[in-house]
Amino acid sequence: MSKTRVVVYGLGPIGAKMVNFLHERGTFEIAGGVDIASDKVGKDLGEIGGLGKKTGVVVESNGRALLERIKPDAVVLTTTSILERIKPQVEEILESGAAVVSTCEELTFPWKTNPGIARDIDALAKRKNVAVLATGVNPGFLMDLLPLVATGVCKKVEDITVYRIQDATSRRIPFQKKVGVGIDVKEFNDRVEKKTLRHVGLTESMHMIASRMGWDLERTQDIIEPVIADENFSLQGRTIEKGYVLGVQQTGKGFAAGRQVLTLVFKAAAGINESYDRIVVNGLPPIDMTIKNGVNGDIATCAMVMNAIPAVLRAKPGLRTMADIEPVACFS
Secondary structure, eight states, rough: OEHHHHEEEEHHHHHHHHHHHHHHHEEEEEEEEEEEOTTTTBHHHHHHTOSSSSOSSSSOOOHHHHHHOOOOOOOOSSOOOOHHHHHHHHHHHHTTOOOOEEGGGGGGOTTTTHHHHHHHHHHHHHHHHHHEEEEESSSHHHHHHHHHHHHHGGGGGEEEEEEEEOOOTOOOOHHHHHHHTOOHHHHHHHHHHTOOOSSSTTTHHHHHHHHTTTTOOSSEEEEEEEOOOSSSSTTTTTTOTTTSSSEEEEEEEEEETTEEEEEEEEEEEOOSSSSSSEEEEESSSSSSEETTTTHHHHHHHHHHEEEEEHHHHHSEEEEEOOSSSSSOOOOO
């Protein structure tokens, strides 16, 4: 059986890990890598992905030229979370005739949040007879797809609440910075206002759930609050003083027919005693399921993207979501 030819477009931490995952799986041929960073261009993908050997494939900066030359089956796109920024890259890939699997959170369900861009991408993908999907651990699984699957055993559902609670104490420094660990409240609020401190995707997850539940969301809320240290906190050789930020709590709320039907709680902070993912369905029968210790975000994101590639290649052309493609599973 021939291998699926894949290009990895964007070689930051997730893109680099994708190189490793795809190489290990063995059913993929990594045919190219794209990144504009000067410290990556010209390097062998084996070095980028930590494979311990060279692959003979080097990173290139001109994505359009590479795609036209290689003509891959699919492109893994891991460049940005922002839909407006990624749209030209998606279009560039589609013009080459390749399917797209992306980690862009705002692309996971843009039909309500940015319908114009959604329609443009959908139309181009259909013209090129390929599918586009954005996925990951969250959004893409834990706070949208998994809750939907859980309701499959219910006669009726009143409302759904999902929790993703993560202890940032042992996470890498970039993650701690991302959620605001150690900054003061003013800086936290400034970054929230500039939209540089937030978990991207809660609103998209709510709309994905609602689309399959038959709920017409009248409005949504995305509330971002700091988790404040109530005493001095020691973290990896430094002290977070009382009154400073330990992390973020973000709550998404969705309202339909005059009542709250969705609550998504994302909390990532230093000092949380226990990480977990939890889904509570208020229905008949009621469902209350918890994943102890939570799901590792980086591993799960890369695995979901990799495992989704065959499903995307078999999917109907157009802009797809995790709620309308075939079930994704680990395969060998």
